[in-house]
Amino acid sequence: xSLDDLxxxxxxxHSQNPRNFGTLEHPEISAxxxxxLCGDKIRMDLRVKDGTIEDVKFTGVGCSISRAAASMLxxxxxxxxxxxxxxxxxxxxxxxxxxxxxxxxxKCALLALKTLKVGIYGLQSWKDEEEE
Amino acid sequence: MRGGAAxxxxxxxxxxxxxxxxPILAREIYGKRLAYLDxxxxxxxxxxxxxxxxxxxxxxxxxxxxxxxxxxxxxxxKYEAARGIVAxxxxxxxxxxxxxxxxxxxxxxxVSNSWGRKNVGPGDVIVATEMEHHSxxxxxxxxxxxxxxxxxxxxxxxxxxxxxSNLDAILDGPVKLLAVAxxxxxxxxxxxxxxLIRRAHAAGAVVLVDGAQSVxxxxxxxxxxxxxxxxxxxxxxxxxxxxxxxxxxxxxxxxMPPFFGGGEMIREVKLSGSTWNEIPFKFEAGTMxxxxxxxxxxAIEYLEGLGMDAVRRHDxxxxxxxxxxxxxxPGVTIYxxxxxxxxxxxxxxxxxxxxxxxxxxxxxxxxxxxxxxxxTMPLHAKFGIAASTRASFxxxxxPEEIDRLVAGVRKAKQVFNS
Numbered sequence: 078x079s080l081d082d083l084x085x086x087x088x089x090x091h092s093q094n095p096r097n098f099g100t101l102e103h104p105e106i107s108a109x110x111x112x113x114l115c116g117d118k119i120r121m122d123l124r125v126k127d128g129t130i131e132d133v134k135f136t137g138v139g140c141s142i143s144r145a146a147a148s149m150l151x152x153x154x155x156x157x158x159x160x161x162x163x164x165x166x167x168x169x170x171x172x173x174x175x176x177x178x179x180x181x182x183x184k185c186a187l188l189a190l191k192t193l194k195v196g197i198y199g200l201q202s203w204k205d206e207e208e209e
Numbered sequence: 210m211r212g213g214a215a216x217x218x219x220x221x222x223x224x225x226x227x228x229x230x231x232p233i234l235a236r237e238i239y240g241k242r243l244a245y246l247d248x249x250x251x252x253x254x255x256x257x258x259x260x261x262x263x264x265x266x267x268x269x270x271x272x273x274x275x276x277x278x279x280x281x282x283x284x285x286x287k288y289e290a291a292r293g294i295v296a297x298x299x300x301x302x303x304x305x306x307x308x309x310x311x312x313x314x315x316x317x318x319x320v321s322n323s324w325g326r327k328n329v330g331p332g333d334v335i336v337a338t339e340m341e342h343h344s345x346x347x348x349x350x351x352x353x354x355x356x357x358x359x360x361x362x363x364x365x366x367x368x369x370x371x372x373x374s375n376l377d378a379i380l381d382g383p384v385k386l387l388a389v390a391x392x393x394x395x396x397x398x399x400x401x402x403x404x405l406i407r408r409a410h411a412a413g414a415v416v417l418v419d420g421a422q423s424v425x426x427x428x429x430x431x432x433x434x435x436x437x438x439x440x441x442x443x444x445x446x447x448x449x450x451x452x453x454x455x456x457x458x459x460x461x462x463x464x465m466p467p468f469f470g471g472g473e474m475i476r477e478v479k480l481s482g483s484t485w486n487e488i489p490f491k492f493e494a495g496t497m498x499x500x501x502x503x504x505x506x507x508a509i510e511y512l513e514g515l516g517m518d519a520v521r522r523h524d525x526x527x528x529x530x531x532x533x534x535x536x537x538x539p540g541v542t543i544y545x546x547x548x549x550x551x552x553x554x555x556x557x558x559x560x561x562x563x564x565x566x567x568x569x570x571x572x573x574x575x576x577x578x579x580x581x582x583x584x585t586m587p588l589h590a591k592f593g594i595a596a597s598t599r600a601s602f603x604x605x606x607x608p609e610e611i612d613r614l615v616a617g618v619r620k621a622k623q624v625f626n627s
Contacts, residue, residue, distance in 0.1 A: 080569075080573040084566075138563075138595045141566045
């Protein structure tokens, strides 16, 4: 995969102009997680009403892949039910990103999803699919 | 020397010849020649080391110190010869002061578990520095927590040097041990270990030096340093992964209880209890990594053949070139002190671009660097950054590769419009 593929225009766009960036006041669900290997951190705030995500914001530091994944994921889940979000998996995030990644960068790409699941399941550390 | 010249000519590395010994350097990455600049993490292995491993398993493989047959004698001889080579390289008084381990981390954990649990008690103080690798920080945190001891840190200043202005206060009280890296893995700072060891000894503490970077890059004379413990890894100095050593002063080793229990480390085992083998075997329970210990000996001989002065000079020249080249790029921040006070490590950030992204662009140029916190989260927190990109050099690196690194960082800025 070439550099142009890895940093497709919309990945650069999402990482440099992240959607839904920020925090919510009094969110029903708020979760933070980090990637201990590289120090990336993400916080996700969700406004949930009747089991549906009405609003979502994220903040944090990370590389372009992790920021783009977080940004795309927030767009994806807005309006979805928590049950629907629980079914979002690794491949869905990769499909959003539209790229293939090796095991190291995969952790970057999945940090936002991991944080989201930590929040929804209320687990301290949600294991991703590979580790389950 | 003929002619009686007063000054010996400086030995220089013949890098072109050296590169022929490293088959992996011929690899192409995304169609470009590999520029391997992640030598702080691990180094590549010369053909001499690879052949030594193969030859051992082809011809002499047998367990050591046990059998009386010829091959067992051969493997024992080679294994103990490797211990002798390590002792010579470090200028230890005796091979008995060298314990083979899996590497720096195991060596430090051996000291914290064996010496530490015996000698550190409630209210005692252990001193480390803010720039330590997690492997020279976490074992002391575990020990302090278990024993009710206190852990103090020598702070790092903004230039990446240790701030020794309050050292007297830090070393005041029941200080049992100082743990310090000779050369910092994250930013390359060469610490004034001579002074630290002298002052720690004056305060009644023993000193453990993390030599993971200094033994491969600077060479180390444990008698001149007068350190009590020195830990290092083979894989950072041309040897395989999974082998390293602990140097410890003989009287300390004699007094320390075993770390692992098992075969080889005993003198006599009865159902009611056991007595211990002599040093260093007391600390080498179970079947050791014989083949890789022998390979470590070959790697050290390779470095001795190059000359550690020449290795250090070569590192320094590449470092100056990298500091100048990267430093001239707008938006690049380099961490750590200037060249004479640092080894061949340059860690930097590029404004507006995450370290992972810099490293990913460099990867596509065939350049291997590390991105992350390099197992020094407290140090990165001190600098107010989550991650940095680190380029680090060794005997086979070329000035052209530094040029490629600099060009690659400029390209990253283009990709990200930064």
